Amino acid sequence: MKVIDPHIHMISRTTDDYLQMAVSGIHTVTEPAFWAGFDRSSANSFHDYFRQLTVEEPARAARFGILHFCWIGLNSKEAEDLGLAEEILGIIPRYLDRPKALGLGEIGLNKNSRNEIKVLEAQLALAAQRNELILIHTPHLEDKLKGTRIIMDMIRSEPRIDPSRVLIDHAEEHTIGEIKDRGFWYGLTLYPHSKGSPERAADAVEIHGSERVCINSSADWSVSDPLATLKTANEMRRRGHAEALIEKVFYENPKAFLSQCPKFETR
Ligand SMILES: [Zn+2]
16 A cells, blocks of 8 residues: 655654665655754754755655655744744745745644744744645643644634645544644644554544544654554554545545645655
């Protein structure tokens, strides 16, 4: 089967991972800009990171026959320093212009703090002004629902942003319904040790249907699994779901969402 992983941090993964993904059917990935596991010390670090995402990593992926696209943005974990944030916001447009950049992401909230909200607001305005796709990170903490609601209210108060061009990621059972009701796409993230098992993701598709959902591994520098999408597809197969439904969830859906950016292509 063919799979698109719309959220995976390949700069943290090995060439063995790329090979495993390629031979398993994951031929297209998109990588959001995010926290590197430590706070970066200057705008120059972001310059290097954005260059890695837009130039170096697509070239590394291509050696394994994998198409690699990215998202550019300032993540919420590094949004507390408003001075640095302003500098980063100033350099984001030139990286969004690059051929592999699909839009703003992953932007959103982490602790729902005042500064995070300010930086998110500025990035939503930029996305609206440039008509960019948006990939949203929602808090992993206990206030996921609160953070998701704040983010959705902020987006809906910006009339230039069409919710069907926004993917709200790391959704869980208690947030999926509201995200869908308000017209957004939602993302389910698979984490090996905590939440988001293949079983839970398969349950969510059974309960909420296969419309406007994208499933991703979000594999990064921490404990994670770049083949998690395939394992979830397998769980759906084990439960007796039709191949056409599985292909819709893991290939046609991400293709439909991502193709709203004309730079996107897939194999
Ligand atoms: Zn991520």
